[in-house]
């Protein structure tokens with residue numbers, strides 16, 4: 001149903017003239033209803049559902065399928081960070097902001113982990129659950145506009161997977177700086193879209209190389225970069241943050257890691273079993289997720305036909321199944337502190353193994369559902 005401003009004003013005036021009406025002579029309820037119906041008047045495109053508030057601003061669907069995959073990615077980040085919700089040291093935080101919160105799963109778990117903090121998650125889509133911890137709230141807010149929060153307010157600002165969503169990181173991170181308290185922290189968690197390998201198995205001729213270049217090019221056409229994962233450290237420093245730390249991790253494209261084949265270097269020294277575990281989840285996330293990830297970018301930003309886009313996505317799904325290609329995506333977690341305040345020493349909050357989000361597999365058991373264990 002299309003939103004019609006004139007009709008809404010007529011309805012409002014009718015309501016105001018009727019003292020027995022449910023509006024009760026107040027505009028408050030009416031405004032709230034108008035906003036609520038407008039933001040859920042979703043756009044459907046090529047069989048997928050997208051946000052309606054600031055229509056076209058974001059590339060990803062907000063349907064159930066896409067939201068489930070976001071929660072899966074959250075699980076993968078927890079596995080990557082050994083169950084931690086963040087790496088920045090926090091000391092009794094009071095105000096926490098999660099920009100582009102998605103399903104709100106991180107914000108909800110942070111609110112549980114820090115009961116004395118107030119956690120706000122913002123997004124274009126109202127896809128977060130209604131029943132949340134009392135210290136957690138969600139707001140519809142567009143982060144490429146001026147931020148409506150007080151300056152010097154947040155102890156912690158969390159930014160995860162906002163690749164392809166931020167118009168200008170050189171405005172966005174300075175806004176985070178202004179809105180963080182002196183001594184407060186900002187953490188940027190992002191992954192690369194370009195699969196690479198430690199040997200020459202991924203090379204100039206590989207489909208994975210073509211894939212990565214295509215995503216980056218589509219981002220450029222869309223006006224929002226996908227390369228923030230390798231730029232966050234320098235950009236945080238440029239925005240004025242100090243004590244900036246970067247940690248790098250690897251997400252294998254499928255379950256290829258084994259005692260003979262594993263990633264080397266910056267992967268947090270994970271066992272091959274854990275890398276394999278992350279790879280199997282990543283395979284599922286990508287296999288089920290490439291359509292949502294790329295369909296709007298290819299058809300709208302790239303001008304591809306629906307059929308060409310689907311053929312490209314089908315080819316990607318084939319590659320993702322190939323266990324001989326020892327490819328991975330780089331992941332970075334970068335955090336820094338606004339000067340001032342007291343230095344923090346505490347570790348990032350760790351979820352208990354019984355939490356819905358994280359199962360510690362160590363080198364032994366498997367958290368992969370049985371139906372996916374043989375996926376190759």
Ligand SMILES: C[S@@+](CC[C@H](N)C(=O)[O-])C[C@H]1O[C@@H](n2cnc3c(N)ncnc32)[C@H](O)[C@@H]1O
Nearest residue numbers: 058100101102123124141142143144160161165
């Ligand atoms: C890839 S998802 C990441 C969700 C969440 N940060 C996580 O890691 O689970 C990106 C989210 O950013 C939101 N988003 C994109 N552009 C936005 C904007 N301009 N203002 C607010 N939210 C935005 C999208 O609606 C989507 O929920």
